[in-house]
Amino acid sequence: MSVATRSIPNRIARFAAYECTADLSHLSTHERAAIPKLVKAAKLFDQIYLRQAWSGNEALQEKLKEKGDRDLCLLFDMYKGPWASEDENVPFIEGVPKRPEGGNFYPEDMKKEEFEEWVKTLSSPEEQRHAKGLYTTIRRNNDGILGYVPYNQEYKDLLEPAAKLMHEAADDLAQLAPLEEKGTNIQTFLRSRADALSSNDYLPSELDWLSLSKSNKLEITAGPYEVYTDAIFGYKSAYEFYVHVRDEASSRLLEAFSDLQFVEDHLPIPDKYKNDKLIPAPIVVVNQLFSGGDVAVPMTAAYNLPNDEEAVKKGGSKLVLIKNVQEGKFKHVMAPIAEQVLAKDQLQYLSADAFTTHILLHEVCHSNGPHHTLGGDTVRSKLQEHHSALEEAKADIAALFAAHLMVEKGKIENVTSRQFWATFLAAAFRSIRFGIQEAHGLGQACQLNYLLEKGGATCDPATNLFSVDFDKIEQAVADLTHDIMVLQGDGDKKAVDDFVEKYSKLGHETKKALDRIEEAGIPVDIRPIYPIAEEQ
Ligand code: ZN
Secondary structure (H helix, E strand, O other): HHHHHHHHHHHOOOOEEEEEEOOOOOOOHHHHHHHHHHHHHHHHHHHHHHHHOOOOHHHHHHHHHHHOOOOHHHHHHOOOOOOEEHOOOOOOOOOOOOOOEEEEEEEEOOHHHEEEHHHHHHHOOHHHHOOOOEEEEEEOOOOEEEEEEHHHHHHHHHHHHHHHHHHHHHHHHOOOOOOOOOOEEEEHHHHHHHHHHHOOOOOOHHHHHHHHHOOOOOEEEEOOOOOOOOOOOOOOOOOOEEEEEOOOOOOHHHHHHHHHHHHHHHHOOOOHHHHOOOOOOOEEEEEEEEEEEEEOOOOOOOOEEEOOHHHHHHHOEEEEEEHHHHHHHHHHHHHHHHHHHHHHHHHHHHHHHHHHHHHHHHHHHHHOOOOEHHHHHHEHHHHHHHHHHHHHHHHHEEEEEEEEHHOOOOOOOOOHHHHHHHHHHHHHHHHHHOOOHHOOOOOOHHHHHHHEEEEOOEEEOOOOEEEEOOOOOHHHHHHHHHHHHHHHHHHHHHHHHHHHHHHOOOOOHHHHHHHHHHHHHOOOOEEEEEHHHOOO
Protein backbone atom coordinates (compact mmCIF):
# COMPACT_ATOMS: atom_id res chain seq x y z
CA MET A 1 0.00 0.00 0.00
CA SER A 2 1.46 3.36 -0.93
CA VAL A 3 1.83 6.08 1.62
CA ALA A 4 -0.65 8.45 0.01
CA THR A 5 -3.49 5.97 -0.21
CA ARG A 6 -3.57 4.72 3.36
CA SER A 7 -7.12 5.05 4.62
CA ILE A 8 -7.95 6.62 7.98
CA PRO A 9 -9.01 3.27 9.52
CA ASN A 10 -5.79 1.69 8.21
CA ARG A 11 -3.73 4.44 9.80
CA ILE A 12 -5.42 3.83 13.14
CA ALA A 13 -5.04 0.04 12.84
CA ARG A 14 -1.27 0.37 12.42
CA PHE A 15 -1.17 1.23 16.14
CA ALA A 16 -2.70 -1.24 18.58
CA ALA A 17 -4.60 0.35 21.48
CA TYR A 18 -2.82 -0.44 24.74
CA GLU A 19 -3.98 0.37 28.25
CA CYS A 20 -1.18 2.07 30.19
CA THR A 21 -1.72 1.37 33.87
CA ALA A 22 0.34 0.40 36.88
CA ASP A 23 -0.07 -1.09 40.31
CA LEU A 24 -0.77 1.84 42.64
CA SER A 25 -1.59 -0.22 45.73
CA HIS A 26 1.68 0.74 47.43
CA LEU A 27 1.00 4.47 47.09
CA SER A 28 -0.19 6.60 49.99
CA THR A 29 -3.32 8.76 49.87
CA HIS A 30 -1.08 11.83 49.40
CA GLU A 31 0.55 10.39 46.30
CA ARG A 32 -2.84 9.38 44.95
CA ALA A 33 -4.17 12.86 45.55
CA ALA A 34 -1.23 14.40 43.68
CA ILE A 35 -1.59 12.29 40.52
CA PRO A 36 -4.79 13.88 39.07
CA LYS A 37 -3.23 17.34 39.48
CA LEU A 38 -0.15 16.22 37.61
CA VAL A 39 -2.30 14.71 34.85
CA LYS A 40 -4.12 18.04 34.52
CA ALA A 41 -0.81 19.86 34.21
CA ALA A 42 0.32 17.34 31.59
CA LYS A 43 -2.83 18.05 29.58
CA LEU A 44 -1.89 21.75 29.55
CA PHE A 45 1.49 20.69 28.12
CA ASP A 46 -0.46 18.95 25.32
CA GLN A 47 -1.88 22.33 24.41
CA ILE A 48 1.51 24.04 24.57
CA TYR A 49 3.02 21.41 22.32
CA LEU A 50 0.26 21.74 19.71
CA ARG A 51 1.05 25.45 19.61
CA GLN A 52 4.78 24.79 19.37
CA ALA A 53 4.49 22.31 16.50
CA TRP A 54 2.32 24.39 14.16
CA SER A 55 0.50 27.73 14.38
CA GLY A 56 -2.64 26.13 12.91
CA ASN A 57 -2.87 23.16 15.28
CA GLU A 58 -5.15 24.60 17.96
CA ALA A 59 -7.72 25.94 15.49
CA LEU A 60 -7.67 22.67 13.55
CA GLN A 61 -8.22 20.67 16.73
CA GLU A 62 -11.26 22.83 17.57
CA LYS A 63 -12.64 22.34 14.08
CA LEU A 64 -12.24 18.55 14.25
CA LYS A 65 -14.00 18.47 17.62
CA GLU A 66 -16.89 20.56 16.28
CA LYS A 67 -17.30 18.28 13.29
CA GLY A 68 -17.32 15.32 15.65
CA ASP A 69 -15.24 13.06 13.39
CA ARG A 70 -14.03 10.62 16.02
CA ASP A 71 -11.46 8.84 13.84
CA LEU A 72 -9.79 12.05 12.73
CA CYS A 73 -9.81 13.39 16.31
CA LEU A 74 -8.16 10.16 17.45
CA LEU A 75 -5.46 10.32 14.75
CA PHE A 76 -4.84 14.00 15.49
CA ASP A 77 -4.37 13.16 19.19
CA MET A 78 -2.12 10.19 18.38
CA TYR A 79 0.22 12.28 16.22
CA LYS A 80 -0.29 15.61 18.04
CA GLY A 81 -1.08 17.18 14.72
CA PRO A 82 -2.23 16.39 11.18
CA TRP A 83 0.95 14.67 9.90
CA ALA A 84 1.92 10.97 10.15
CA SER A 85 5.48 11.25 11.41
CA GLU A 86 6.52 7.63 10.79
CA ASP A 87 5.06 7.87 7.29
CA GLU A 88 7.26 10.65 5.89
CA ASN A 89 5.06 13.27 7.58
CA VAL A 90 2.26 12.84 5.07
CA PRO A 91 -0.84 14.91 6.06
CA PHE A 92 -3.95 12.85 6.75
CA ILE A 93 -6.37 15.79 6.86
CA GLU A 94 -7.48 17.65 3.73
CA GLY A 95 -6.23 21.17 3.16
CA VAL A 96 -3.34 21.00 5.60
CA PRO A 97 0.01 22.46 4.48
CA LYS A 98 3.35 20.66 4.56
CA ARG A 99 4.71 20.25 8.08
CA PRO A 100 6.63 23.47 8.84
CA GLU A 101 10.30 22.64 9.21
CA GLY A 102 10.83 24.94 12.16
CA GLY A 103 7.53 24.14 13.85
CA ASN A 104 6.05 27.34 15.24
CA PHE A 105 9.32 28.38 16.87
CA TYR A 106 10.23 30.76 14.06
CA PRO A 107 8.19 32.94 11.67
CA GLU A 108 7.08 30.55 8.93
CA ASP A 109 8.51 32.82 6.20
CA MET A 110 11.95 32.98 7.88
CA LYS A 111 14.88 31.47 6.00
CA LYS A 112 17.86 29.87 7.71
CA GLU A 113 20.21 32.56 6.36
CA GLU A 114 18.02 35.39 7.68
CA PHE A 115 18.24 33.94 11.18
CA GLU A 116 21.99 33.50 10.97
CA GLU A 117 22.51 37.06 9.68
CA TRP A 118 20.27 38.44 12.42
CA VAL A 119 22.13 36.59 15.18
CA LYS A 120 25.38 38.23 13.99
CA THR A 121 23.80 41.68 14.51
CA LEU A 122 23.09 40.98 18.19
CA SER A 123 25.44 42.97 20.37
CA SER A 124 26.27 40.62 23.24
CA PRO A 125 27.17 36.91 23.40
CA GLU A 126 24.44 36.63 26.02
CA GLU A 127 21.82 37.83 23.53
CA GLN A 128 23.14 35.50 20.86
CA ARG A 129 22.92 32.64 23.33
CA HIS A 130 19.25 33.44 24.00
CA ALA A 131 18.49 33.70 20.27
CA LYS A 132 19.86 30.20 19.72
CA GLY A 133 18.69 28.99 23.12
CA LEU A 134 16.46 26.08 24.06
CA TYR A 135 13.89 28.29 25.80
CA THR A 136 13.00 31.14 23.40
CA THR A 137 10.85 31.52 20.28
CA ILE A 138 11.77 33.80 17.39
CA ARG A 139 9.17 36.39 16.32
CA ARG A 140 9.02 39.45 14.07
CA ASN A 141 8.27 42.91 15.46
CA ASN A 142 5.98 45.39 13.66
CA ASP A 143 8.85 46.39 11.36
CA GLY A 144 9.45 42.75 10.42
CA ILE A 145 12.71 42.55 12.39
CA LEU A 146 13.44 39.29 14.21
CA GLY A 147 13.57 39.11 17.99
CA TYR A 148 13.41 36.43 20.65
CA VAL A 149 10.65 35.84 23.17
CA PRO A 150 11.31 33.77 26.32
CA TYR A 151 9.03 30.74 26.73
CA ASN A 152 7.66 32.10 30.04
CA GLN A 153 6.15 35.01 28.05
CA GLU A 154 5.25 33.13 24.88
CA TYR A 155 3.29 30.38 26.68
CA LYS A 156 2.37 32.27 29.84
CA ASP A 157 -1.36 31.53 29.56
CA LEU A 158 -0.69 27.78 29.79
CA LEU A 159 2.52 27.65 31.86
CA GLU A 160 1.02 29.59 34.79
CA PRO A 161 -1.88 27.22 35.44
CA ALA A 162 0.47 24.24 34.93
CA ALA A 163 2.88 25.64 37.53
CA LYS A 164 -0.01 26.18 39.94
CA LEU A 165 -1.10 22.54 39.57
CA MET A 166 2.46 21.33 40.15
CA HIS A 167 2.66 23.37 43.37
CA GLU A 168 -0.68 21.89 44.48
CA ALA A 169 0.61 18.37 43.82
CA ALA A 170 3.75 19.25 45.78
CA ASP A 171 1.54 20.37 48.71
CA ASP A 172 -0.02 16.90 48.77
CA LEU A 173 3.35 15.18 48.58
CA ALA A 174 4.79 17.37 51.34
CA GLN A 175 2.61 15.37 53.76
CA LEU A 176 4.66 12.23 53.10
CA ALA A 177 7.10 10.84 55.67
CA PRO A 178 10.76 11.80 55.09
CA LEU A 179 12.70 9.75 52.52
CA GLU A 180 14.63 6.70 53.57
CA GLU A 181 17.42 7.17 51.06
CA LYS A 182 19.48 10.21 50.20
CA GLY A 183 18.54 12.47 47.33
CA THR A 184 15.94 15.04 46.39
CA ASN A 185 12.31 14.40 47.23
CA ILE A 186 9.70 14.63 44.53
CA GLN A 187 7.90 17.65 45.99
CA THR A 188 11.10 19.70 46.03
CA PHE A 189 11.60 18.89 42.36
CA LEU A 190 8.00 19.74 41.46
CA ARG A 191 8.30 23.13 43.16
CA SER A 192 11.60 24.03 41.52
CA ARG A 193 10.28 22.84 38.15
CA ALA A 194 7.10 24.89 38.56
CA ASP A 195 9.24 27.91 39.41
CA ALA A 196 11.28 27.31 36.26
CA LEU A 197 8.10 27.49 34.17
CA SER A 198 7.59 31.00 35.58
CA SER A 199 11.22 32.19 35.54
CA ASN A 200 12.48 30.44 32.36
CA ASP A 201 15.57 29.37 34.34
CA TYR A 202 15.56 25.59 34.04
CA LEU A 203 19.00 24.68 35.37
CA PRO A 204 18.32 24.33 39.14
CA SER A 205 15.33 22.06 38.55
CA GLU A 206 17.25 19.93 36.00
CA LEU A 207 19.75 19.25 38.77
CA ASP A 208 16.93 18.39 41.19
CA TRP A 209 15.55 15.92 38.65
CA LEU A 210 18.93 14.25 38.27
CA SER A 211 19.30 13.86 42.01
CA LEU A 212 15.79 12.53 42.72
CA SER A 213 15.98 9.90 45.45
CA LYS A 214 15.30 6.24 44.70
CA SER A 215 12.81 6.26 47.56
CA ASN A 216 10.35 8.47 45.68
CA LYS A 217 7.49 6.38 44.41
CA LEU A 218 6.53 8.87 41.71
CA GLU A 219 8.93 9.83 38.94
CA ILE A 220 7.89 12.96 37.08
CA THR A 221 9.58 14.31 33.97
CA ALA A 222 8.19 17.68 32.90
CA GLY A 223 9.63 20.52 30.92
CA PRO A 224 10.97 21.68 27.58
CA TYR A 225 13.34 18.92 26.42
CA GLU A 226 13.57 17.41 22.95
CA VAL A 227 14.50 19.54 19.95
CA TYR A 228 13.24 17.32 17.09
CA THR A 229 10.25 19.59 16.39
CA ASP A 230 12.74 22.29 15.36
CA ALA A 231 13.97 20.58 12.21
CA ILE A 232 15.69 23.77 10.99
CA PHE A 233 18.32 24.12 13.70
CA GLY A 234 17.45 21.73 16.53
CA TYR A 235 17.73 24.72 18.92
CA LYS A 236 14.22 24.96 20.34
CA SER A 237 12.88 22.55 22.93
CA ALA A 238 9.36 21.16 23.07
CA TYR A 239 7.35 20.69 26.27
CA GLU A 240 6.61 17.17 27.46
CA PHE A 241 5.17 15.80 30.69
CA TYR A 242 5.41 12.22 31.94
CA VAL A 243 3.55 10.96 35.00
CA HIS A 244 5.37 7.78 36.02
CA VAL A 245 5.49 5.47 39.04
CA ARG A 246 8.70 3.62 39.77
CA ASP A 247 8.71 -0.11 39.14
CA GLU A 248 9.83 -1.58 42.43
CA ALA A 249 10.74 -5.07 41.16
CA SER A 250 12.97 -3.65 38.43
CA SER A 251 14.69 -1.38 40.91
CA ARG A 252 15.70 -4.47 42.86
CA LEU A 253 16.87 -6.13 39.64
CA LEU A 254 18.94 -3.04 38.84
CA GLU A 255 20.65 -3.37 42.19
CA ALA A 256 21.75 -6.85 41.11
CA PHE A 257 23.13 -5.42 37.86
CA SER A 258 24.81 -2.48 39.50
CA ASP A 259 27.91 -4.62 39.87
CA LEU A 260 28.93 -4.08 36.26
CA GLN A 261 32.46 -5.10 37.04
CA PHE A 262 31.24 -8.66 37.54
CA VAL A 263 30.10 -8.82 33.90
CA GLU A 264 33.17 -6.96 32.67
CA ASP A 265 35.50 -9.39 34.43
CA HIS A 266 33.74 -12.34 32.77
CA LEU A 267 33.71 -10.91 29.23
CA PRO A 268 35.13 -13.31 26.61
CA ILE A 269 37.88 -10.87 25.56
CA PRO A 270 41.58 -10.48 26.44
CA ASP A 271 42.20 -8.39 29.56
CA LYS A 272 43.79 -5.54 27.63
CA TYR A 273 40.33 -4.70 26.18
CA LYS A 274 38.59 -4.67 29.57
CA ASN A 275 37.74 -1.73 31.80
CA ASP A 276 39.13 -2.09 35.29
CA LYS A 277 36.72 0.30 36.96
CA LEU A 278 33.18 0.71 35.67
CA ILE A 279 30.75 3.24 37.07
CA PRO A 280 27.11 2.34 36.40
CA ALA A 281 25.00 4.94 34.59
CA PRO A 282 21.91 6.07 36.54
CA ILE A 283 18.86 4.15 35.36
CA VAL A 284 15.27 4.32 36.59
CA VAL A 285 12.55 1.86 35.57
CA VAL A 286 9.00 3.21 35.64
CA ASN A 287 5.44 2.53 34.55
CA GLN A 288 3.52 5.17 32.66
CA LEU A 289 0.25 6.58 33.98
CA PHE A 290 0.00 9.52 31.60
CA SER A 291 2.04 11.47 29.11
CA GLY A 292 1.39 14.86 27.57
CA GLY A 293 3.01 17.34 25.22
CA ASP A 294 5.74 16.29 22.81
CA VAL A 295 4.83 12.61 22.99
CA ALA A 296 3.21 10.91 20.00
CA VAL A 297 3.16 7.55 18.26
CA PRO A 298 5.38 5.53 17.92
CA MET A 299 5.52 5.43 21.73
CA THR A 300 8.73 6.28 23.56
CA ALA A 301 9.92 3.31 25.63
CA ALA A 302 13.01 4.99 27.09
CA TYR A 303 14.58 8.42 27.31
CA ASN A 304 17.89 9.85 28.37
CA LEU A 305 17.76 13.40 29.72
CA PRO A 306 18.48 16.25 30.09
CA ASN A 307 19.68 17.62 26.74
CA ASP A 308 20.83 20.96 28.14
CA GLU A 309 24.64 20.65 27.97
CA GLU A 310 25.14 22.92 30.96
CA ALA A 311 22.93 20.67 33.11
CA VAL A 312 24.67 17.52 31.84
CA LYS A 313 28.06 19.00 32.65
CA LYS A 314 26.95 19.83 36.19
CA GLY A 315 24.76 16.83 37.01
CA GLY A 316 25.24 14.08 34.41
CA SER A 317 22.25 12.45 32.79
CA LYS A 318 19.68 9.84 33.67
CA LEU A 319 18.05 7.06 31.68
CA VAL A 320 14.38 6.31 32.25
CA LEU A 321 13.02 2.98 30.97
CA ILE A 322 9.23 2.69 30.67
CA LYS A 323 8.38 -0.89 31.48
CA ASN A 324 4.65 -1.02 30.78
CA VAL A 325 5.17 0.61 27.38
CA GLN A 326 7.76 -2.06 26.58
CA GLU A 327 5.28 -4.71 27.71
CA GLY A 328 2.66 -3.23 25.38
CA LYS A 329 5.08 -3.40 22.47
CA PHE A 330 5.84 -6.99 23.42
CA LYS A 331 2.20 -8.00 23.55
CA HIS A 332 0.98 -6.27 20.40
CA VAL A 333 4.04 -6.28 18.15
CA MET A 334 6.70 -8.70 19.38
CA ALA A 335 4.51 -11.72 20.19
CA PRO A 336 2.66 -11.64 16.83
CA ILE A 337 6.01 -11.33 15.04
CA ALA A 338 7.37 -14.30 16.99
CA GLU A 339 4.39 -16.36 15.88
CA GLN A 340 5.36 -15.66 12.28
CA VAL A 341 9.09 -16.41 12.59
CA LEU A 342 9.80 -18.81 15.47
CA ALA A 343 9.54 -22.60 15.13
CA LYS A 344 6.42 -23.90 16.87
CA ASP A 345 8.36 -25.81 19.55
CA GLN A 346 10.26 -22.63 20.49
CA LEU A 347 7.26 -20.36 21.02
CA GLN A 348 7.00 -21.74 24.58
CA TYR A 349 10.19 -19.81 25.40
CA LEU A 350 8.82 -16.43 24.33
CA SER A 351 8.71 -14.24 27.44
CA ALA A 352 7.76 -10.64 28.19
CA ASP A 353 10.11 -10.66 31.19
CA ALA A 354 12.97 -11.82 28.96
CA PHE A 355 12.16 -8.96 26.57
CA THR A 356 12.06 -6.18 29.19
CA THR A 357 15.01 -7.56 31.18
CA HIS A 358 17.12 -7.73 28.03
CA ILE A 359 16.29 -4.07 27.26
CA LEU A 360 17.39 -3.16 30.78
CA LEU A 361 20.63 -5.14 30.37
CA HIS A 362 21.19 -3.57 26.93
CA GLU A 363 21.23 -0.12 28.53
CA VAL A 364 23.50 -1.27 31.35
CA CYS A 365 25.87 -3.01 28.91
CA HIS A 366 26.54 0.13 26.90
CA SER A 367 29.06 0.76 29.69
CA ASN A 368 30.86 -2.56 29.15
CA GLY A 369 33.69 -3.15 26.73
CA PRO A 370 36.09 -0.68 25.08
CA HIS A 371 35.10 2.99 24.69
CA HIS A 372 38.65 3.87 23.73
CA THR A 373 40.82 1.96 21.29
CA LEU A 374 44.09 0.40 22.46
CA GLY A 375 45.70 3.36 20.65
CA GLY A 376 43.88 5.80 22.97
CA ASP A 377 41.37 7.31 20.52
CA THR A 378 37.64 7.19 21.14
CA VAL A 379 35.96 4.25 19.45
CA ARG A 380 33.44 6.73 17.98
CA SER A 381 36.12 8.73 16.18
CA LYS A 382 37.66 5.61 14.66
CA LEU A 383 34.52 3.73 13.61
CA GLN A 384 32.72 6.82 12.32
CA GLU A 385 29.52 6.03 10.38
CA HIS A 386 29.52 2.44 11.65
CA HIS A 387 30.04 3.35 15.28
CA SER A 388 26.36 3.58 16.23
CA ALA A 389 25.40 0.25 14.64
CA LEU A 390 28.33 -1.54 16.24
CA GLU A 391 27.72 0.08 19.62
CA GLU A 392 24.04 -0.96 19.53
CA ALA A 393 25.03 -4.49 18.47
CA LYS A 394 27.60 -4.58 21.28
CA ALA A 395 24.99 -3.59 23.86
CA ASP A 396 22.53 -6.16 22.50
CA ILE A 397 24.86 -9.13 22.38
CA ALA A 398 26.75 -8.29 25.57
CA ALA A 399 23.34 -8.06 27.28
CA LEU A 400 22.50 -11.56 26.05
CA PHE A 401 25.90 -12.77 27.24
CA ALA A 402 25.36 -11.08 30.63
CA ALA A 403 21.82 -12.48 30.89
CA HIS A 404 23.04 -16.08 30.67
CA LEU A 405 25.89 -15.34 33.06
CA MET A 406 23.46 -13.92 35.61
CA VAL A 407 21.03 -16.80 35.24
CA GLU A 408 23.91 -19.22 35.89
CA LYS A 409 25.02 -17.26 38.96
CA GLY A 410 21.47 -17.12 40.31
CA LYS A 411 21.25 -13.32 39.96
CA ILE A 412 18.25 -13.60 37.61
CA GLU A 413 15.60 -16.03 38.79
CA ASN A 414 12.43 -15.18 36.87
CA VAL A 415 13.78 -15.77 33.35
CA THR A 416 15.64 -18.80 31.95
CA SER A 417 18.51 -18.64 29.45
CA ARG A 418 16.36 -20.40 26.85
CA GLN A 419 13.75 -17.67 27.24
CA PHE A 420 16.39 -14.97 26.77
CA TRP A 421 17.78 -16.61 23.64
CA ALA A 422 14.48 -17.41 21.91
CA THR A 423 12.97 -14.01 22.73
CA PHE A 424 16.13 -12.33 21.45
CA LEU A 425 15.89 -14.22 18.15
CA ALA A 426 12.29 -13.08 17.59
CA ALA A 427 13.15 -9.51 18.65
CA ALA A 428 15.80 -9.33 15.93
CA PHE A 429 13.03 -9.44 13.34
CA ARG A 430 11.15 -6.60 15.05
CA SER A 431 14.19 -4.31 14.72
CA ILE A 432 15.15 -5.37 11.20
CA ARG A 433 11.57 -4.84 10.07
CA PHE A 434 12.05 -1.08 10.32
CA GLY A 435 15.02 -1.23 7.99
CA ILE A 436 18.78 -1.48 8.24
CA GLN A 437 19.35 2.20 7.42
CA GLU A 438 19.03 2.88 11.14
CA ALA A 439 21.63 1.84 13.75
CA HIS A 440 19.48 -0.59 15.75
CA GLY A 441 18.20 -2.38 12.64
CA LEU A 442 21.64 -2.60 11.05
CA GLY A 443 23.16 -3.85 14.30
CA GLN A 444 20.45 -6.49 14.63
CA ALA A 445 20.92 -7.66 11.04
CA CYS A 446 24.63 -8.22 11.73
CA GLN A 447 23.86 -10.17 14.88
CA LEU A 448 21.22 -12.37 13.27
CA ASN A 449 23.47 -13.22 10.31
CA TYR A 450 26.41 -13.94 12.60
CA LEU A 451 24.36 -16.27 14.80
CA LEU A 452 22.99 -18.05 11.72
CA GLU A 453 26.53 -18.50 10.36
CA LYS A 454 27.79 -19.92 13.65
CA GLY A 455 24.82 -22.25 13.96
CA GLY A 456 23.50 -20.60 17.16
CA ALA A 457 20.32 -19.95 15.20
CA THR A 458 18.95 -22.00 12.31
CA CYS A 459 16.20 -21.75 9.73
CA ASP A 460 14.19 -24.75 8.58
CA PRO A 461 14.08 -24.45 4.76
CA ALA A 462 10.77 -26.34 4.60
CA THR A 463 8.83 -24.01 6.90
CA ASN A 464 11.04 -20.88 6.85
CA LEU A 465 10.76 -20.84 10.66
CA PHE A 466 13.73 -19.98 12.88
CA SER A 467 15.07 -21.77 15.97
CA VAL A 468 17.76 -21.29 18.57
CA ASP A 469 20.18 -24.23 18.67
CA PHE A 470 20.53 -24.54 22.43
CA ASP A 471 23.76 -26.55 22.07
CA LYS A 472 25.51 -23.88 20.03
CA ILE A 473 24.00 -20.54 21.05
CA GLU A 474 26.10 -19.95 24.18
CA GLN A 475 29.37 -20.19 22.24
CA ALA A 476 27.99 -18.16 19.30
CA VAL A 477 26.95 -15.32 21.65
CA ALA A 478 30.35 -15.35 23.37
CA ASP A 479 32.12 -15.31 19.97
CA LEU A 480 30.08 -12.38 18.69
CA THR A 481 30.61 -10.44 21.94
CA HIS A 482 34.32 -11.09 21.54
CA ASP A 483 34.47 -10.10 17.87
CA ILE A 484 32.56 -6.82 18.25
CA MET A 485 34.47 -5.70 21.33
CA VAL A 486 37.81 -6.51 19.70
CA LEU A 487 36.75 -4.55 16.60
CA GLN A 488 35.94 -1.62 18.87
CA GLY A 489 39.11 -1.93 20.92
CA ASP A 490 41.35 -2.18 17.85
CA GLY A 491 39.56 0.69 16.11
CA ASP A 492 40.51 -0.74 12.72
CA LYS A 493 38.03 0.96 10.36
CA LYS A 494 38.78 -1.35 7.45
CA ALA A 495 38.08 -4.45 9.57
CA VAL A 496 34.81 -2.87 10.75
CA ASP A 497 33.77 -2.00 7.18
CA ASP A 498 34.44 -5.63 6.18
CA PHE A 499 32.46 -6.94 9.14
CA VAL A 500 29.43 -4.74 8.41
CA GLU A 501 29.66 -5.50 4.68
CA LYS A 502 29.76 -9.24 5.37
CA TYR A 503 27.03 -9.47 8.02
CA SER A 504 24.52 -6.73 7.15
CA LYS A 505 23.14 -8.35 3.99
CA LEU A 506 19.78 -9.95 4.62
CA GLY A 507 19.56 -13.53 3.40
CA HIS A 508 16.75 -14.95 1.33
CA GLU A 509 15.26 -16.74 4.35
CA THR A 510 15.22 -13.58 6.46
CA LYS A 511 13.61 -11.55 3.68
CA LYS A 512 10.92 -14.16 3.27
CA ALA A 513 10.14 -13.99 6.99
CA LEU A 514 9.99 -10.19 6.87
CA ASP A 515 7.52 -10.35 3.98
CA ARG A 516 5.36 -12.69 6.01
CA ILE A 517 5.37 -10.21 8.91
CA GLU A 518 4.17 -7.43 6.58
CA GLU A 519 1.47 -9.60 5.03
CA ALA A 520 0.16 -10.56 8.47
CA GLY A 521 -0.69 -6.88 9.08
CA ILE A 522 1.00 -6.78 12.47
CA PRO A 523 0.80 -3.28 14.04
CA VAL A 524 3.93 -1.15 13.75
CA ASP A 525 3.50 0.07 17.31
CA ILE A 526 1.03 0.80 20.10
CA ARG A 527 -1.03 3.85 21.03
CA PRO A 528 -1.78 4.58 24.66
CA ILE A 529 -5.10 4.52 26.45
CA TYR A 530 -4.77 6.14 29.88
CA PRO A 531 -7.53 4.97 32.26
CA ILE A 532 -6.32 7.39 34.93
CA ALA A 533 -7.04 10.37 32.67
CA GLU A 534 -10.49 9.12 31.80
CA GLU A 535 -11.47 8.87 35.45
CA GLN A 536 -11.30 12.65 35.72
ZN1 ZN B 1 21.36 1.21 22.91
